[in-house]
Amino acid sequence: MKNDYSPHSAIIKDIIVEAHDTNTYVLEFTDKKFQKDFSWCPGQFMMLSLFGIGESAISISKVGDNGSLYSTIRNVGNVTNSIFNLKKGDFIGIRGPYGLGWPVDKLRDKDVLIVAGGMGIAPFRGLINYIKDSRKNFRRLEILYGARTPEDMIFRYDFKDWRKIKNSNLDLTVDEISIGSRSSCKIGLVTSCFPSMKIHHRNAVALICGPEIMMRYAAKCLETIGFKDEQIYLSLERRMKCGIGKCGHCQVGLKYACKDGPVFNYAEIKQFIHPL
Amino acid sequence: MDAYTIEKKDMKILLKRFQEDYKVFGPIKPGLESKFDEIKSIEQLHLDYISTVLPPKKFFHPPKEAMFSYKIEKGRFTSKEIKQNEKILIIGIHPCDVYALLKLDKLFSGDFKDPYYQNRRKNCVIVALNCVKPSEYSFCSSMNTGPFLDKGYDILLTDIGTKYLIELGTKTGEKLIEGLNLKKATKDNYHEKKRRLETSKKKIKKSMDALKISRIAQKNLHHEVWFDLGECGGVAGSLPCLSCGSCTFVCPTCYCYDVYDTVDFSLKSGTRNRELDSCQLLEYGEVAHGGNFRKDRKDRIRHWMLCKFGVAAGGSNSSCVGCGRCIRVCPSKIDITAVAKAIGGG
Ligand SMILES: Cc1cc2nc3c(=O)[nH]c(=O)nc-3n(C[C@H](O)[C@H](O)[C@H](O)COP(=O)(O)OP(=O)(O)OC[C@H]3O[C@@H](n4cnc5c(N)ncnc54)[C@H](O)[C@@H]3O)c2cc1C
Numbered sequence: 001m002k003n004d005y006s007p008h009s010a011i012i013k014d015i016i017v018e019a020h021d022t023n024t025y026v027l028e029f030t031d032k033k034f035q036k037d038f039s040w041c042p043g044q045f046m047m048l049s050l051f052g053i054g055e056s057a058i059s060i061s062k063v064g065d066n067g068s069l070y071s072t073i074r075n076v077g078n079v080t081n082s083i084f085n086l087k088k089g090d091f092i093g094i095r096g097p098y099g100l101g102w103p104v105d106k107l108r109d110k111d112v113l114i115v116a117g118g119m120g121i122a123p124f125r126g127l128i129n130y131i132k133d134s135r136k137n138f139r140r141l142e143i144l145y146g147a148r149t150p151e152d153m154i155f156r157y158d159f160k161d162w163r164k165i166k167n168s169n170l171d172l173t174v175d176e177i178s179i180g181s182r183s184s185c186k187i188g189l190v191t192s193c194f195p196s197m198k199i200h201h202r203n204a205v206a207l208i209c210g211p212e213i214m215m216r217y218a219a220k221c222l223e224t225i226g227f228k229d230e231q232i233y234l235s236l237e238r239r240m241k242c243g244i245g246k247c248g249h250c251q252v253g254l255k256y257a258c259k260d261g262p263v264f265n266y267a268e269i270k271q272f273i274h275p276l
Numbered sequence: 277m278d279a280y281t282i283e284k285k286d287m288k289i290l291l292k293r294f295q296e297d298y299k300v301f302g303p304i305k306p307g308l309e310s311k312f313d314e315i316k317s318i319e320q321l322h323l324d325y326i327s328t329v330l331p332p333k334k335f336f337h338p339p340k341e342a343m344f345s346y347k348i349e350k351g352r353f354t355s356k357e358i359k360q361n362e363k364i365l366i367i368g369i370h371p372c373d374v375y376a377l378l379k380l381d382k383l384f385s386g387d388f389k390d391p392y393y394q395n396r397r398k399n400c401v402i403v404a405l406n407c408v409k410p411s412e413y414s415f416c417s418s419m420n421t422g423p424f425l426d427k428g429y430d431i432l433l434t435d436i437g438t439k440y441l442i443e444l445g446t447k448t449g450e451k452l453i454e455g456l457n458l459k460k461a462t463k464d465n466y467h468e469k470k471r472r473l474e475t476s477k478k479k480i481k482k483s484m485d486a487l488k489i490s491r492i493a494q495k496n497l498h499h500e501v502w503f504d505l506g507e508c509g510g511v512a513g514s515l516p517c518l519s520c521g522s523c524t525f526v527c528p529t530c531y532c533y534d535v536y537d538t539v540d541f542s543l544k545s546g547t548r549n550r551e552l553d554s555c556q557l558l559e560y561g562e563v564a565h566g567g568n569f570r571k572d573r574k575d576r577i578r579h580w581m582l583c584k585f586g587v588a589a590g591g592s593n594s595s596c597v598g599c600g601r602c603i604r605v606c607p608s609k610i611d612i613t614a615v616a617k618a619i620g621g622g
Contacts, residue, residue: 001391003357005343051346051353052539052546091352212567237563241535241550244388248532248553249560251579251589254494259387260589271497273569 004244007049007093008034012086013068018154022119023084024061024072027092035067038097041104042126043235043263046071046096047243053082057240057258059123060097061155069094072122072154098243099262102127102207103233111140111199115190115218117210118152121145123235123262124209125155132165141168142197146190146210148175150183169198190214191221201226207263209235216273219266229267236262236269277444280458281465284438288318291367293456298365298401301335303328312366323368323435327411327601331373331528332366336396337380337552339525343392343535344548358547360395367403368433371422372414372599374404376528378428383531383593401448404429406469408476413600415482415613421597423476424469436468482600484613489621490586490595497578501618505610506574512614514606517577521554523602523610524580529594532560555579581615 014026029035040060048071049055056079062070075084086092104127112131114124124143131138143162147153153172162170171193172185186192190210206222208215215234222232238250238257245259253272255261282290294300302315303325310325312332346355369377381397384390407416407423416422425432430449434441441461444450501511510516524530534553539546553560556577561570570576582588584602586595596612603611 001389001394003391004388005391006355006357009353051344051348051355051548052537052543054537055535089351093353093355212563212569238569239561239563241533241553245386245589246384246388246390246531246533247535247550248555248590249534251555251583254587254589254591256589 004095005242007047007055007095010069010092010094012088012090012092015088018072018156019152021076022072022074022152022154024070024154025083025086025092026064027069027071027094028067029094030091038063038067038069040097040126041101042130043101043123044097044099045123045243045262046094046098047240048073048079048083049093049095050079050082051093054079055093055095055241056080056083057098057243061122061125062129063126070125072119072125074119095243098258100260102235102263103205104130107131107205108137109139111204112138112142113197113199113204113206114141114143114145115206115208115210116143116145117190117214118147119154120208120210120214120235121154124207125158127207128158128162128165132161135166139167139203140199141165142199143168143170144173144190144193144197145170146173146214150174150177150181150185153185171196189217191218194221194225201231204231206232207235208232212237212273219270229270230265232266233263234266234269236264236273238262277450279444279461279465280442280453281436281439281461282442282458284440287321287440289456290453291315291318291321293452294365294367294401294403297452298363300365300367301332302367315367321367323405323433324409325368326409327370327414327599327604329601329605330526331376331599331601332369333373333376333380333528335364335366335400336377336393337384337531337533340549340551341392342547342549345545346548347545349544355548357391360392361399363399365401365403368405369402370405370407370599371425372407372416372419372597373528374402374425374428375419375421375597376599377402379529379593379595379597380531383590401430401452402428403431403433403449406432406434406473406476408435408472410476410480411600411604412481413603414480414598415484415600416598417477417480418483419486419596419598423480424473434469434472436465436472439465441465441469482603482611482613484596484598484616485621486586486596489616489619492619492621493582493585493587496619499619501615502574502578505577505615506572510608510610511618512611514610514614515608517556517573517610518608519556519558519573519576520607521556522605522607524554524556525552526601526605527584528597528599528601529584529590530554531590531594555583577610581612584612585616585621
């Protein structure tokens with residue numbers, strides 16, 4: 001019997017430093033055929049596995065032309081810390097891809113609003129690239145990305161390309177800017193950019209990913225400017241031990257975040273995430 | 277399929293036959309409590325039991341199990357699934373516990389399959405036992421999971437006095453009793469089974485409107501019951517929940533597990549393991565930056581009850597079978613049937 005808990009071996013081809021606590025790992029499967037057959041969609045995640053340590057759910061931020069997987073990881077604890085100790089040429093286990101990802105078909109011919117906080121930009125990277133590559137299928141694109149400081153922002157090398165996307169806007173906000181820093185980021189919450197957005201909420205879809213408190217607040221603010229719950233999608237972060245709907249940890253109401261999510265329609269899960 | 281009877285005093289013949297091909301487990305009663313354990317001789321087998329502390333779930337989804345052994349050499353890992361191929365037979369499983377297995381069968385299959393659970397299930401023969409002595413905590417009759425069984429068994433026993441009625445559910449069951457020259461069951465035997473079913477049903481004191489509670493529970497997420505249970509007061513004479521997790525540990529349909537790795541002294545090999553986890557424990561709902569999406573006790577007990585009412589992610593695959601174990605072990609005397617009634621699903 002096939003064992004879905006069994007990780008596939010992959011080699012770390014490259015490590016890109018994103019911020020003081022965040023790296024992007026470029027991974028290639030040892031089994032080339034497996035790599036060739038690997039298909040994914042933006043917003044999906046995988047379980048990265050280190051035997052002796054454990055597993056972590058990590059978004060696929062990009063898939064390279066040769067099929068290499070990009071995973072961008074913030075060092076927060078046990079597993080992520082151990083991944084940070086790995087070097088180019090080391091091996092890691094991968095299971096997945098898991099989850100349903102962003103509702104790309106629901107975004108067709110719509111204004112797309114992307115609201116990301118901190119690491120929450122990781123699952124959007126694939127989507128932004130997808131929209132860029134099939135630009136005519138979507139209308140205006142607004143990307144609002146907030147981080148603690150300008151130095152905490154990741155994918156900074158992508159911003160230039162994102163800014164080149166036709167009929168789009170990228171707004172960056174931070175909590176603080178250190179003295180002497182030449183940052184063009186605004187100070188404030190991502191939500192402070194809502195009033196200046198050039199999207200028509202009647203024909204728009206909002207996608208949010210970030211710390212849960214930020215997502216709840218952003219969703220609330222969107223409601224006050226006319227978004228309906230059904231127009232809002234959140235990618236939830238939950239502790240996951242299996243990624244395949246068996247361990248129970250990521251339950252949200254009647255759903256598993258790993259299998260039925262991690263992206264959920266706000267209307268569907270509103271009552272299960274804490275009220276403000 | 278044909279049915280037979282066997283005198284109780286001849287049960288050793290049946291046991292001996294089972295032992296020819298299988299390691300046999302069944303209820304034993306070493307002290308005040310009954311539990312499922314290996315049966316080596318007929319004297320140990322205590323079919324006259326009421327309920328066991330832990331459900332037979334432990335044979336299929338054990339409290340702890342090793343999933344993989346792994347080796348790390350020059351930075352590369354290799355892992356090997358730890359297979360469960362032991363052929364076992366469990367005798368004396370009550371209907372509620374069989375129904376629980378039928379639910380877990382669904383939970384552990386689907387798009388993704390759990391090979392550990394499925395292998396264990398595949399390698400096990402179920403000799404169920406209709407329940408003529410429901411416990412004071414049982415409410416299987418309202419959950420349609422007992423006290424008598426109509427599916428999910430290879431062989432089904434019913435205590436009909438000095439004999440057991442033996443009904444067969446599968447080819448495996450049929451094969452097992454082949455050549456034992458058992459007496460064919462008579463109309464009278466069936467009649468006696470029916471009579472005992474009626475008596476057994478009458479002994480069940482607790483009840484719950486399973487359909488109604490599953491319908492209304494989701495609409496009552498902010499019912500005061502949850503506050504009473506979680507923070508102060510209690511429900512129907514209970515104390516508030518202590519979040520000890522006993523209910524989840526004895527529940528035959530609780531499936532949640534945690535995964536952890538162990539490392540040998542060499543630091544080059546070890547095992548990946550899993551163990552049962554409990555949604556009642558604070559750590560269960562932790563996320564990054566000190567967040568916890570079920571921080572309050574009331575949210576945790578509500579989540580568990582909703583799961584047992586069939587309105588959590590497990591759906592009806594993790595819902596209650598009315599065995600009553602949670603009521604029995606709860607140090608706060610929380611009674612799920614009383615909670616259902618308090619919400620209006622009586
Ligand atoms: C669908 C999904 C996609 C994710 N994508 C990314 C990503 O692209 N990049 C990234 O850096 N992180 C991502 N995460 C979060 C990542 O899974 C956790 O940060 C990681 O598992 C922490 O593991 P650890 O062993 O290093 O930390 P631990 O030592 O286990 O814990 C450190 C802290 O993180 C919390 N935590 C543990 N596991 C999780 C979890 N699964 N979700 C949230 N908090 C957790 C703990 O409660 C603790 O507060 C994602 C999570 C999900 C559910």
